[in-house]
Amino acid sequence: MLEISDLRASYDGVPALRSIDFQVGAGERVAILGPNGAGKTTLLKTISGTVEVDAGTIRFEGRDLHSQPPHKRVEAGIVHVPQGRMIFASMTVTDNLRLGSHRGGAQHRHGERLDLVLEIFPALADMLNRDGGALSGGQQQMLAVARGVMACPRLLMLDEPSMGLAPRAADSVFEGIARLLESETTATIVVEQRAHEALEICERAYVLESGEVVLEASNRALLTDERLAAAYLGSET
Amino acid sequence: MVEFLQFLVPGILIGGVYALLASGLGLIFGVMRVVNFAQADFMMLAMYLSWALFAGGVGLDPFLAVPAVFFVFLLLGMAVHWLFIRFVIGRRENHDAQVILTIGLGLIFQNLILIRYSSEPRVVAPSYANAGDFIGDIFISRVRLYAFLLSVLVAALVFLFLNRSATGRAIRAASENWEAATYMGVDIDRTNRIAFGVGVALTAVGGSALVTFQSITPFVGLRFVVVMFAAVVLGGLGSVRGAFVGGVLIGVIQSVSQVWTSAAVKNVWVFALFLLILYVRPNGLFGKAQRAI
Ligand SMILES: Nc1ncnc2c1ncn2[C@@H]1O[C@H](COP(=O)(O)OP(=O)(O)O)[C@@H](O)[C@H]1O
Ligand SMILES: [Mg+2]
Numbered sequence: 001m002l003e004i005s006d007l008r009a010s011y012d013g014v015p016a017l018r019s020i021d022f023q024v025g026a027g028e029r030v031a032i033l034g035p036n037g038a039g040k041t042t043l044l045k046t047i048s049g050t051v052e053v054d055a056g057t058i059r060f061e062g063r064d065l066h067s068q069p070p071h072k073r074v075e076a077g078i079v080h081v082p083q084g085r086m087i088f089a090s091m092t093v094t095d096n097l098r099l100g101s102h103r104g105g106a107q108h109r110h111g112e113r114l115d116l117v118l119e120i121f122p123a124l125a126d127m128l129n130r131d132g133g134a135l136s137g138g139q140q141q142m143l144a145v146a147r148g149v150m151a152c153p154r155l156l157m158l159d160e161p162s163m164g165l166a167p168r169a170a171d172s173v174f175e176g177i178a179r180l181l182e183s184e185t186t187a188t189i190v191v192e193q194r195a196h197e198a199l200e201i202c203e204r205a206y207v208l209e210s211g212e213v214v215l216e217a218s219n220r221a222l223l224t225d226e227r228l229a230a231a232y233l234g235s236e237t
Numbered sequence: 238m239v240e241f242l243q244f245l246v247p248g249i250l251i252g253g254v255y256a257l258l259a260s261g262l263g264l265i266f267g268v269m270r271v272v273n274f275a276q277a278d279f280m281m282l283a284m285y286l287s288w289a290l291f292a293g294g295v296g297l298d299p300f301l302a303v304p305a306v307f308f309v310f311l312l313l314g315m316a317v318h319w320l321f322i323r324f325v326i327g328r329r330e331n332h333d334a335q336v337i338l339t340i341g342l343g344l345i346f347q348n349l350i351l352i353r354y355s356s357e358p359r360v361v362a363p364s365y366a367n368a369g370d371f372i373g374d375i376f377i378s379r380v381r382l383y384a385f386l387l388s389v390l391v392a393a394l395v396f397l398f399l400n401r402s403a404t405g406r407a408i409r410a411a412s413e414n415w416e417a418a419t420y421m422g423v424d425i426d427r428t429n430r431i432a433f434g435v436g437v438a439l440t441a442v443g444g445s446a447l448v449t450f451q452s453i454t455p456f457v458g459l460r461f462v463v464v465m466f467a468a469v470v471l472g473g474l475g476s477v478r479g480a481f482v483g484g485v486l487i488g489v490i491q492s493v494s495q496v497w498t499s500a501a502v503k504n505v506w507v508f509a510l511f512l513l514i515l516y517v518r519p520n521g522l523f524g525k526a527q528r529a530i
Pocket of ligand 2: 040041042083160
């Protein structure tokens, strides 16, 4: 459903992505791993359209996204939950979730999606009238994911959902994401530093380094091959 | 006490109009971080439109002309955003270009009007221009009361639009974090265009509320630009609610200060309060570290 070939992007002439080939099939869950500065966030931004590409193509469900502005890509079902959460701190949780349903295809399903989101993240149910800024880091991350789910994504992209969270909070965010992926068949890209958690919910992974794909493998291969694990998953476990 | 009230009431009335003038400026700054130096000249254009509709054959009452003024300036503001502003904000943000662009627009507006209508002051004097009522010992001018009520009504409608409608919610979201709003599928160019149009229209309506007691020249904007900017900063940069409260406060100070000192120095009091408030609350009355309109 998503096919990227020979994608290049740069910031002020400094390359951030050098010839990326990348695919996600319908309903597939794909992890993107790799160290800080590898280009993971940049890759997601080229898909959602907030970073311009220098060369290469991005096709979504057969259509070239090149001339599509970001809001048209959301309209097509590409939903990006950005790194650093970016919730609307001065607005209530309810308003944040309403903004999640902003896209055309999601407005009339607001009620149904709200039920789903509160089932996945029950902690949000008591917070609906609070300002986003008054939530804890973990709750804000849940809200950020929930807001993305409200949009009825066809492709959901989660950028480091555990970043900056205490281990317990990160665990409950991941539990919610796992519940989501069980009940939905949405194609999903998960960018993570916590590689093992990401691999538990994904079928396949790409490892990025310095703007290049250095490895593409199934999660089985990555988790069972000790050399691969040692080389690419760090010494976390 | 009566003397105090005699100054307080007109202060509140004119303050309501200042509030509307300032909330247009505040909305534009809050949503797209553009300091629109042409804002007071949009007000001036709106005053000429009201004058033309009143004096130019149609004989339209300036208060009844307000819906027309609102829509004309909504469209004009959206056009100015589409033609110019969108190229100097967001991903292409350029503060120098914004300053030069908006000051230049203001100068162009002033000179076009100067060429067309000369610098001769114009007045709009409907039959009730000097009417008024005494409530107890306090005289309330009819046109100033109407101007106040109109300003509060229009501001209330715009607050409702921002807080209750889907487009208003998208505008608030984009003003807080345009990148996040983009990921929600908000068309930032569109929300900016609407916010710029509404911001210009608010100030324009404030201008047409003034015409029954403020004579009109191509440079009338200069008389209000200080008040508008002071109100916006006083209330907290980027907060529309703050700009509104700031406007009322400035009207009251200007007026009440005349109990003790001459009208000639009324703006000295405004700046004294201005400095005091910024000393105590550097982000203004309603300003937060976070952005919110
Ligand atoms: N807005 C930006 N301006 C300039 N350089 C950037 C910007 N964002 C990222 N970069 C650079 O691009 C490279 C890739 O960054 P990023 O995509 O954020 O990596 P990752 O998400 O894998 O940590 C890094 O070298 C980073 O410094
Ligand atoms: Mg990143």
